[in-house]
């Protein structure tokens with residue numbers, strides 16, 4: 001019997017969810033009916049694919065509408081891909097490749113500018129034209145070594161701001177507006193819907209996640225604006241000599257101003273009993289390590305690729321972002337699928353950009369996956385040329401691309417999806 005990917009009906013959806021659990025090595029037991037109902041309410045079934053063998057789901061794939069902030073703050077339509085699994089008995093028969101081809105073709109047809117995902121493993125998605133467009137760093141801070149006096153008042157008080165503890169309901173009320181302000185300035189941020197705020201504050205949490213209520217705190221500026229939000233959990237660990245050795249793990253932190261960012265890090269590093277702080281996944285250029293009097297107190301515990309992109313519409317993607325320089329480049333972009341490739345003249349200036357098809361000789365030849373890696377300004381074209389991943393057809397073109405594509409701050413995607 002042929003194994004063909006197809007869309008999934010509401011009655012098949014519980015088994016599809018069960019298969020996602022199997023693929024992600026969670027218990028393969030069926031998903032509770034109440035959870036199926038909540039998920040169904042928030043799922044566009046026309047974008048859910050599955051493969052069924054003898055009536056049992058053996059492969060899963062889902063996409064949903066997302067907005068991605070690009071360099072300069074504009075937001076583009078993304079085809080966000082998630083829930084990708086193929087049951088161990090059916091791997092390496094091309095099922096993922098077929099589901100991906102169907103989804104990317106539909107996204108292109110719909111007019112999405114890019115596709116996006118967080119890759120479970122690095123080697124999976126490059127073959128489909130995806131490249132890592134943002135990276136993440138997680139630090140563990142040895143608080144006593146950091147040089148912050150735990151008895152000190154949080155520095156926010158110096159600028160009239162203050163920190164307030166709040167609860168989950170407050171976060172659901174304040175969070176979306178704060179996130180929208182961050183999304184208007186931080187490239188790499190992806191949209192969050194109402195369900196995200198519910199699920200991440202303990203409302204209708206999936207059965208496979210054990211929910212423990214975190215502490216929430218907000219930073220309010222002198223004029224009463226909520227400019228920052230932090231969520232953290234603390235463990236209960238005491239040393240043999242009856243000293244508190246508790247660890248705080250930050251599960252989310254958003255800040256729209258440097259003052260809020262500094263105040264929230266200072267706050268979480270100044271809580272009595274807390275001797276270790278785990279930062280959660282941050283931008284690699286987060287202020288955190290350098291705002292500590294002794295930055296060596298912050299040890300890197302994770303350094304990895306994070307958001308992967310696949311460009312579907314090169315002119316719209318390149319015209320959506322901003323550029324800090326005046327330059328022109330002819331890019332010959334190779335795309336084996338035929339979805340997005342071609343030769344384009346990119347002309348940029350601080351006041352705007354244009355990207356149009358051209359027959360001129362190329363300055364740079366690159367795969368569409370490398371273009372995705374450059375798109376959020378987070379990788380060096382000179383480094384990619386040195387790696388042989390970009391071909392320089394005009395001497396100096398990689399250096400020009402360096403000035404064109406790089407951004408002052410690193411991209412950051414705060415979410416897993």
Ligand SMILES: CC(=O)SCCNC(=O)CCNC(=O)[C@H](O)C(C)(C)COP(=O)(O)OP(=O)(O)OC[C@H]1O[C@@H](n2cnc3c(N)ncnc32)[C@H](O)[C@@H]1OP(=O)(O)O
Nearest residue numbers: 081082083084085086091092093094095096097117120123
């Ligand atoms: C966005 C997300 O959801 S990320 C989550 C991804 N899912 C997981 O990691 C769960 C565990 N893994 C799986 O379920 C599966 O192995 C999948 C989904 C990664 C791959 O599914 P498959 O149907 O086996 O992939 P498919 O047969 O289409 O493979 C296509 C090619 O990719 C390669 N490939 C697939 N998965 C991997 C991998 N994990 N590592 C390296 N290569 C891989 C295959 O070898 C094949 O190469 P070839 O064309 O040279 O022969």
